[in-house]
Amino acid sequence: MQHVVSVKRKALAANDEAAAELRQQFQSAGSLVVNLISSPGSGKTTLLEATIKSLDGRLTAAVLEGDVATERDADRIRALGVPAHQILTGGACHLDARQVIGALGKTQLLPADLLFIENVGNLICPTTYDLGEDFKVAVLSTTEGDDKPFKYPAIFARAEVTVITKIDLLPYVPFDMNAVREHLAVLNPLGTIFEVASTTGEGVDAWVQYLGERLEKKRAKAS
Amino acid sequence: MQHVVSVKRKALAANDEAAAELRQQFQSAGSLVVNLISSPGSGKTTLLEATIKSLDGRLTAAVLEGDVATERDADRIRALGVPAHQILTGGACHLDARQVIGALGKTQLLPADLLFIENVGNLICPTTYDLGEDFKVAVLSTTEGDDKPFKYPAIFARAEVTVITKIDLLPYVPFDMNAVREHLAVLNPLGTIFEVASTTGEGVDAWVQYLGERLEKKRAKAS
Numbered sequence: 393m394q395h396v397v398s399v400k401r402k403a404l405a406a407n408d409e410a411a412a413e414l415r416q417q418f419q420s421a422g423s424l425v426v427n428l429i430s431s432p433g434s435g436k437t438t439l440l441e442a443t444i445k446s447l448d449g450r451l452t453a454a455v456l457e458g459d460v461a462t463e464r465d466a467d468r469i470r471a472l473g474v475p476a477h478q479i480l481t482g483g484a485c486h487l488d489a490r491q492v493i494g495a496l497g498k499t500q501l502l503p504a505d506l507l508f509i510e511n512v513g514n515l516i517c518p519t520t521y522d523l524g525e526d527f528k529v530a531v532l533s534t535t536e537g538d539d540k541p542f543k544y545p546a547i548f549a550r551a552e553v554t555v556i557t558k559i560d561l562l563p564y565v566p567f568d569m570n571a572v573r574e575h576l577a578v579l580n581p582l583g584t585i586f587e588v589a590s591t592t593g594e595g596v597d598a599w600v601q602y603l604g605e606r607l608e609k610k611r612a613k614a615s
Numbered sequence: 616m617q618h619v620v621s622v623k624r625k626a627l628a629a630n631d632e633a634a635a636e637l638r639q640q641f642q643s644a645g646s647l648v649v650n651l652i653s654s655p656g657s658g659k660t661t662l663l664e665a666t667i668k669s670l671d672g673r674l675t676a677a678v679l680e681g682d683v684a685t686e687r688d689a690d691r692i693r694a695l696g697v698p699a700h701q702i703l704t705g706g707a708c709h710l711d712a713r714q715v716i717g718a719l720g721k722t723q724l725l726p727a728d729l730l731f732i733e734n735v736g737n738l739i740c741p742t743t744y745d746l747g748e749d750f751k752v753a754v755l756s757t758t759e760g761d762d763k764p765f766k767y768p769a770i771f772a773r774a775e776v777t778v779i780t781k782i783d784l785l786p787y788v789p790f791d792m793n794a795v796r797e798h799l800a801v802l803n804p805l806g807t808i809f810e811v812a813s814t815t816g817e818g819v820d821a822w823v824q825y826l827g828e829r830l831e832k833k834r835a836k837a838s
Binding site: 533 | 685
């Protein structure tokens with residue numbers, strides 16, 4: 393076990409080095425980079441579709457998709473006219489910074505105002521892997537149950553933003569929004585929460601406005 | 616990377632050895648052991664609650680819960696009068712056979728007719744870890760989307776049983792049941808599928824009957 397732990401520590405240290413390289417690259421490109429993390433089926437891709445529609449070309453976007461198998465998610469993004477590249481991890485449960493460097497090297501995703509990295513559907517493994525992003529976004533759907541922030545505290549404590557999706561299904565599922573807000577306030581007092589229904593568009597504009605403001609702040613700080 | 620792979624291979628080989636020990640222990644106890652694997656929030660604990668209610672004491676049951684944090688799931692099971700023990704993995708994304716051996720050593724969960732092992736909520740990591748179970752069950756909720764079997768093929772190909780949960784929400788979500796059945800038929804031609812709504816009880820009896828039949832078969836084979 394000791395051996396496994398030390399190998400994991402080395403892998404994380406190597407990842408941090410690669411992430412620093414990415415952060416510099418994103419800084420030069422003037423891109424705001426968001427690392428989206430959630431369970432499978434929480435609606436990350438659907439949120440990105442709604443985000444792209446709401447942006448309506450005011451900002452340019454690009455998407456890196458992480459999955460263990462299939463190009464489905466990248467296909468969905470490309471159908472909206474936004475460049476997307478799928479990284480297939482071949483079984484691995486998270487993206488790492490080296491994979492992102494490799495993908496950016498062989499694509500024309502940058503420059504873009506916003507680069508979304510949709511991580512592999514997994515609430516645990518992607519948490520500790522820095523991809524050079526400006527911030528992590530935890531996506532939580534109302535259908536998963538309101539106990540998830542406490543059951544998977546690491547990601548909800550680290551993500552600067554939590555997007556609660558599928559709020560259109562609230563009438564049909566047991567999900568106590570106030571309880572979730574209270575849990576998140578304990579785990580992550582400085583975090584920002586958005587509530588959206590990607591399929592109806594409800595709440596998407598506020599999230600998109602936040603992205604625009606974060607991009608402006610990043611560029612103002614850089615100049 | 617080569618080093619990481621070889622460490623993982625060694626960890627899996629050690630796990631297989633421990634799993635063989637567990638399998639013998641389960642055989643001696645005459646227990647049918649089921650390893651439940653799904654995304655976070657697919658409804659594994661709620662399915663177990665419905666299963667225990669449907670069993671109505673006709674068979675004895677016990678539950679091992681795997682989570683990264685909190686005793687919540689075990690508390691829910693104990694509230695129904697069924698013995699449960701929570702294994703906290705401290706961040707690890709799956710249970711391993713050594714943890715199960717440790718938990719059984721310090722609890723009185725066995726003997727029981729049925730032992731349910733609810734794995735950590737994760738569609739990827741638990742797939743390759745044998746826990747000495749009779750079979751794996753993949754749990755897929757209708758709210759996660761019908762593309763999950765193709766996006767996470769390893770678990771759906773290996774699980775002898777897939778339980779599709781939250782069918783009471785079908786009117787409100789885009790989920791093509793026929794497409795999922797076709798996908799599963801490709802990935803796992805010999806697999807068995809159940810459709811349930813744990814909160815209303817719909818479909819639970821068929822799943823419970825199947826468990827009883829599997830237990831009988833196992834015992835008939837052993838005698």
